[in-house]
Amino acid sequence: xxxxxxxxxxxxxxxxxxxISSFELVEETFKNISSSKTNSFITLNEEVALxxxxxxxxxxxxxxxxxxxxxxxDLFCTKNLRTTCGSRILENFIPPYNAxxxxxxxxxxxxxxxxxxxxxxxxxxxxxxxxxxAVKNPWDLERVPGGSSGGSxxxxxEGLVCAATGTxxxxxxxxxxxxxxxxxxxxxxGRASRWGMIAFASSLDQAGAFARNAEDCxxxxxxxxxxxxxxxxxxxxxxENYLENINNDLKGKKIGIVKEFDISNLSKEVQDSFEQxxxxxxxxxxxxxxxxxxxxxxxxxxxxxxAPAECSSNLSRFxxxxxxxxxxxxxxxxDLYIKSRSEGFGDEVKRRILIGTYVLSAGFYDAYYKKxxxxxxxxxxxxxxxxxxxxxxxxxxxxxxxxxxxSKTEDPIEMYLEDLFTISSNLAGxxxxxxxxxxxxxxxxxxxxxxxxxxxxxxxxxxxxxxxNTDWHIRNPDFGDNS
Amino acid sequence: xDNKTVETISYLARLKLDKDKKDKITKDLENIINxxxxxxxxxxxxxxxxxxxxxxxxxxxxxxxNSKDRKEVFLENSPQSDQDYxxxxxxxx
Numbered sequence: 041x042x043x044x045x046x047x048x049x050x051x052x053x054x055x056x057x058x059x060i061s062s063f064e065l066v067e068e069t070f071k072n073i074s075s076s077k078t079n080s081f082i083t084l085n086e087e088v089a090l091x092x093x094x095x096x097x098x099x100x101x102x103x104x105x106x107x108x109x110x111x112x113x114d115l116f117c118t119k120n121l122r123t124t125c126g127s128r129i130l131e132n133f134i135p136p137y138n139a140x141x142x143x144x145x146x147x148x149x150x151x152x153x154x155x156x157x158x159x160x161x162x163x164x165x166x167x168x169x170x171x172x173x174a175v176k177n178p179w180d181l182e183r184v185p186g187g188s189s190g191g192s193x194x195x196x197x198e199g200l201v202c203a204a205t206g207t208x209x210x211x212x213x214x215x216x217x218x219x220x221x222x223x224x225x226x227x228x229x230g231r232a233s234r235w236g237m238i239a240f241a242s243s244l245d246q247a248g249a250f251a252r253n254a255e256d257c258x259x260x261x262x263x264x265x266x267x268x269x270x271x272x273x274x275x276x277x278x279x280e281n282y283l284e285n286i287n288n289d290l291k292g293k294k295i296g297i298v299k300e301f302d303i304s305n306l307s308k309e310v311q312d313s314f315e316q317x318x319x320x321x322x323x324x325x326x327x328x329x330x331x332x333x334x335x336x337x338x339x340x341x342x343x344x345x346x347a348p349a350e351c352s353s354n355l356s357r358f359x360x361x362x363x364x365x366x367x368x369x370x371x372x373x374x375d376l377y378i379k380s381r382s383e384g385f386g387d388e389v390k391r392r393i394l395i396g397t398y399v400l401s402a403g404f405y406d407a408y409y410k411k412x413x414x415x416x417x418x419x420x421x422x423x424x425x426x427x428x429x430x431x432x433x434x435x436x437x438x439x440x441x442x443x444x445x446x447s448k449t450e451d452p453i454e455m456y457l458e459d460l461f462t463i464s465s466n467l468a469g470x471x472x473x474x475x476x477x478x479x480x481x482x483x484x485x486x487x488x489x490x491x492x493x494x495x496x497x498x499x500x501x502x503x504x505x506x507x508x509n510t511d512w513h514i515r516n517p518d519f520g521d522n523s
Numbered sequence: 524x525d526n527k528t529v530e531t532i533s534y535l536a537r538l539k540l541d542k543d544k545k546d547k548i549t550k551d552l553e554n555i556i557n558x559x560x561x562x563x564x565x566x567x568x569x570x571x572x573x574x575x576x577x578x579x580x581x582x583x584x585x586x587x588x589n590s591k592d593r594k595e596v597f598l599e600n601s602p603q604s605d606q607d608y609x610x611x612x613x614x615x616x
Contacts, residue, residue: 272581341559366602413572469576
């Protein structure tokens with residue numbers, strides 16, 4: 041039996057009916073990974089995964105996700121399993137503890153088969169900045185899978201695993217989900233613990249999930265989200281059962297279309313898919329309302345002050361002393377810091393550290409960092425106002441479908457604009473997701489649904505209703521004609 | 524953004540740029556700063572800066588030891604350690 045492209049819920053059912061054992065499932069997963077050409081994984085966890093599968097088969101392990109193989113983005117610390125964050129500086133780092141998200145998924149019985157490739161320290165939108173090589177898009181191996189969680193997205197899209205974790209600082213779950221034709225969700229800031237997530241920009245980073253559909257994402261969020269005393273920004277609100285509210289009628293629901301998101305200059309296919317999806321939601325009883333968010337156009341410049349500032353501060357911990365890469369042949373302690381960091385970080389990470397250092401430096405702090413924090417509030421206020429009028433906001437997930445590897449690496453700003461539609465949700469901290477909703481020349485296109493604070497269920501419901509009435513999400517790279 | 528500024532911030536960040544990449548990075552940084560300069564034109568009078576999207580303040584907890592001392596485990600991750608210490612190049616004469 042082929043397990044490729046099966047959903048999490050389908051595999052769960054096969055296990056429950058004993059049509060397949062967890063051992064067979066995990067063994068087959070590694071077989072598929074070994075013949076994959078996408079470079080989705082940095083480190084495999086074969087021995088431990090097979091042992092855990094055997095334990096499940098012998099009835100020694102329980103939970104909502106028991107016996108199911110999943111992949112973890114290599115940004116989450118995994119106890120006794122190498123965690124690189126896509127960087128040379130952590131090439132040999134073996135954490136002595138699990139991230140809370142990893143611990144939660146493990147407690148639910150899931151089996152981690154390996155750590156997925158990613159842009160170095162999650163800084164990138166194409167997965168090309170990884171020290172471990174670019175990830176390739178399973179729909180076209182000459183193209184990028186998006187980033188930064190490109191390995192997780194590609195692994196799910198290729199059918200290697202039915203689910204994977206990701207993190208999203210400015211679109212790092214939604215943009216790769218869109219470019220790989222799968223479903224990905226970033227919950228409200230603070231809903232999932234950041235403990236054990238290697239920090240990039242602490243006020244923006246949020247863990248989330250990739251799967252083949254919204255229902256599976258809901259199941260995963262049930263375990264990914266939790267209150268955690270170890271993360272001071274973790275929300276203590278009661279956790280929902282995200283599966284409970286995904287079968288609600290959309291009649292009378294209001295969908296906001298952002299006036300300032302100009303899609304008229306995007307490709308015809310992106311525009312056509314967007315119009316088609318509007319019709320589908322209309323046929324399900326939802327209404328469209330234009331909302332004005334005048335400050336949303338400031339999102340990308342605001343982000344490229346806030347995120348590098350936080351990154352320069354967070355990444356100062358990598359100094360070659362307590363863990364990570366240490367340069368050889370150094371003269372003194374300062375030389376050790378400089379050489380270890382210079383040899384350990386790649387170019388994009390250096391660029392962002394330098395921008396962050398510049399905007400935080402004396403004389404520039406008010407002009408850049410404070411100014412960006414002020415515009416961040418203005419963007420947040422736009423969301424608060426919009427959500428007083430509508431239930432969800434809808435936009436394309438990314439300006440285009442997957443681009444050729446190497447085509448945007450020379451111009452950082454062109455790459456930054458990949459996240460044009462996704463960044464504002466991170467600045468405001470609201471939940472958002474991407475679902476597949478069409479194709480452009482055989483390459484998937486994503487639709488973004490943004491929800492109000494803590495209304496993950498609302499966007500999951502919209503996505504699930506959409507997927508019950510469309511088949512974009514069941515297409516895969518072997519599907520045949522995707523025109 | 525000139526070479527001198529890039530040198531200063533590189534030093535502040537404890538980074539040394541490769542000679543052959545320096546010009547490109549300087550140009551990239553200049554472009555990025557020009558790009559974010561759009562923010563200078565907006566009116567932010569009376570707008571309170573927003574640092575945390577949910578504006579939560581860090582909760583307080585009781586100050587007690589809640590995990591085992593795992594000194595050895597953490598020292599093991601160091602590129603160089605000896606007994607109770609991380610080893611670095613000599614800092615005092």
